[in-house]
Amino acid sequence: MEYVSPFDERRRAPVPLARRPAGMAGARVALLDITKRQGAQFLDRIESHLRDAGAETFRLSKEIFSKPAAPEIIRRIANRGDLAVEGLAD
Amino acid sequence: MVEAPDFTLASVASAPVSLGELIARGPALLVFVSEECPTSALTLRRLAPVAPALLKAGVEVAAVFADPLEVAARTARRAGFPAAVLSEPPPYEVSSAYGLQTVPTAVLVDRGGAQLGRVVGWDAEGLQALLAEAVGGDRAPSLGREPPLRKPGCTAKCALDPELMARLDASAPFDELEEMFERGWTDGLPVIPPTPERVRAMLGGRDGDLSLGTVPPGLGEATVARVAACAVLAGCRPEYFPVVLAAARAALAPAFNLNGQAVTTQPAGQLVVVNGPARELLDLNCGIGALGPGSRANLTIGRALRLLVSLTGEGYPGRLDRSTLGHPGKLGFCIAEDEETSPWEPFHVERGFAAERSVVTLMACDAPLSISDHRSTTPEELTRVLGWAAAATWSPNWWPLGAPSLFVICPEHAAMFRRAGWGKDRVREEMFAAVRRPARELRWGETTPQVMAARDEDMIPKWSSPDDILLLVAGGEAGRYSAVLGPCTGMGEQIVSEEVRWNT
Numbered sequence: 001m002e003y004v005s006p007f008d009e010r011r012r013a014p015v016p017l018a019r020r021p022a023g024m025a026g027a028r029v030a031l032l033d034i035t036k037r038q039g040a041q042f043l044d045r046i047e048s049h050l051r052d053a054g055a056e057t058f059r060l061s062k063e064i065f066s067k068p069a070a071p072e073i074i075r076r077i078a079n080r081g082d083l084a085v086e087g088l089a090d
Numbered sequence: 091m092v093e094a095p096d097f098t099l100a101s102v103a104s105a106p107v108s109l110g111e112l113i114a115r116g117p118a119l120l121v122f123v124s125e126e127c128p129t130s131a132l133t134l135r136r137l138a139p140v141a142p143a144l145l146k147a148g149v150e151v152a153a154v155f156a157d158p159l160e161v162a163a164r165t166a167r168r169a170g171f172p173a174a175v176l177s178e179p180p181p182y183e184v185s186s187a188y189g190l191q192t193v194p195t196a197v198l199v200d201r202g203g204a205q206l207g208r209v210v211g212w213d214a215e216g217l218q219a220l221l222a223e224a225v226g227g228d229r230a231p232s233l234g235r236e237p238p239l240r241k242p243g244c245t246a247k248c249a250l251d252p253e254l255m256a257r258l259d260a261s262a263p264f265d266e267l268e269e270m271f272e273r274g275w276t277d278g279l280p281v282i283p284p285t286p287e288r289v290r291a292m293l294g295g296r297d298g299d300l301s302l303g304t305v306p307p308g309l310g311e312a313t314v315a316r317v318a319a320c321a322v323l324a325g326c327r328p329e330y331f332p333v334v335l336a337a338a339r340a341a342l343a344p345a346f347n348l349n350g351q352a353v354t355t356q357p358a359g360q361l362v363v364v365n366g367p368a369r370e371l372l373d374l375n376c377g378i379g380a381l382g383p384g385s386r387a388n389l390t391i392g393r394a395l396r397l398l399v400s401l402t403g404e405g406y407p408g409r410l411d412r413s414t415l416g417h418p419g420k421l422g423f424c425i426a427e428d429e430e431t432s433p434w435e436p437f438h439v440e441r442g443f444a445a446e447r448s449v450v451t452l453m454a455c456d457a458p459l460s461i462s463d464h465r466s467t468t469p470e471e472l473t474r475v476l477g478w479a480a481a482a483t484w485s486p487n488w489w490p491l492g493a494p495s496l497f498v499i500c501p502e503h504a505a506m507f508r509r510a511g512w513g514k515d516r517v518r519e520e521m522f523a524a525v526r527r528p529a530r531e532l533r534w535g536e537t538t539p540q541v542m543a544a545r546d547e548d549m550i551p552k553w554s555s556p557d558d559i560l561l562l563v564a565g566g567e568a569g570r571y572s573a574v575l576g577p578c579t580g581m582g583e584q585i586v587s588e589e590v591r592w593n594t
Contacts, residue, residue: 007160
């Protein structure tokens with residue numbers, strides 16, 4: 001039987017995982033605060049561990065946690081960072 | 091040299107694909123398969139991990155299914171097959187031209203269009219040799235040694251006697267409704283299969299290829315045909331389709347932030363409110379049981395929108411939809427306002443539309459909380475009962491809500507406001523003033539930054555403003571049960587209204 005699919009069957013090209021770094025020393029790590037409650041606490045702790053491991057960190061915030069990050073935020077992460085950590089929270 | 095017969099076949103990922111395109115830049119590995127054949131499934135699963143390396147090495151890989159496109163897409167998806175997926179319709183002339191007797195059969199075609207070799211059935215060593223030939227010796231990715239190393243295939247459809255096939259098809263037990271579950275084209279309830287005829291009737295002459303945009307969270311494209319397929323699946327009659335389209339347009343408006351709503355752990359679903367002549371035209375129920383079962387139009391219009399979100403948008407519970415509990419309204423949530431019984435201007439007029447227009451308004455809403463009040467004798471009393479019932483919505487100490495509450499006022503309660511001459515603004519202001527508590531009583535469990543920053547005796551209102559109190563009238567004429575629908579919070583979303591376009 002033939003049917004009209006409700007799905008968009010076009011395959012989206014799988015995005016390969018980025019290359020994993022050998023270590024944190026000297027790595028530039030973006031910490032993205034999605035602005036959900038207590039997310040900053042989580043990132044504070046991660047940031048402390050990353051700095052202990054020799055990473056350089058920088059923080060960014062999303063406008064609101066429930067919407068995708070603005071292209072400008074993503075651009076800034078890509079331009080300046082080697083890695084990014086996004087903190088989900090509640 | 092055996093020449094590879096040319097073909098052009100429908101593709102899952104793109105416009106139809108020809109052999110010429112597949113071999114334009116290098117050799118191509120054609121893998122003829124069929125959905126019913128377990129050996130085909132095995133072959134696709136085993137080829138899946140090596141396909142990216144083959145593509146990288148300049149070898150095109152294509153699975154050629156003797157099945158309809160959507161069956162091919164589903165089967166390839168299940169096998170995790172990451173390369174081209176093509177579909178060959180009966181009478182399988184391409185398979186015949188390649189002299190197929192068995193599926194799977196892998197055929198290697200070089201850039202000049204010559205067949206370099208073929209492997210019939212699942213034969214790991216044979217296929218490995220074919221891959222080596224394709225990429226040139228040692229660079230071929232390994233298929234591994236996981237058993238089975240050999241497995242016979244199944245008879246290719248083109249090799250079956252057409253009369254025998256017809257007899258088998260006629261006698262095969264085929265349950266269309268079960269097929270829909272098998273495909274995952276459901277919300278958990280039986281659906282109406284979206285045959286081309288039904289979808290055509292739903293479209294009513296509209297261009298099915300037009301796009302309304304992408305549906306969050308999975309970003310499938312909402313072509314009008316896919317919206318129509320969802321409407322068919324939901325059980326809509328074709329005359330409901332303009333309302334479904336209006337609801338879809340409203341849901342896809344960026345201001346509605348469907349993306350956040352579709353993936354949140356909150357329970358909220360998308361409530362569709364219908365106002366104007368559409369209610370009578372489509373027999374939408376705004377009377378007895380307005381929030382419950384019984385009306386095909388209400389139930390299927392709401393369901394069509396939810397199917398669009400969960401199927402086209404891939405916001406299916408447990409997958410991208412992460413709602414902890416969900417609520418029954420996420421199956422479908424559509425109400426109409428009883429404008430004729432209401433003492434107030436209709437909901438859509440309040441939102442700036444002319445009364446004679448049919449309008450769909452979308453809100454993110456929690457499940458209805460019923461409010462019984464058979465004893466209030468004044469509008470002041472009634473307003474307090476209704477308002478304090480809403481005090482616990484979202485979370486008992488989360489004041490102010492920072493999001494709207496929708497009150498569905500039953501006709502008997504509405505009549506009390508009518509007799510007293512209270513307009514909507516009066517009800518809102520009285521309710522806003524009545525429902526507030528000292529901050530110190532709200533400082534436990536989940537509470538707001540406003541409560542934490544306030545002094546102990548500061549009176550905190552349940553809403554940020556009277557404007558967050560929304561009112562519409564619906565329900566049976568007997569019984570004093572109104573309801574409040576809590577919000578979806580933190581989405582930064584707006585309520586969105588769309589006029590129903592009957593002819594476009």
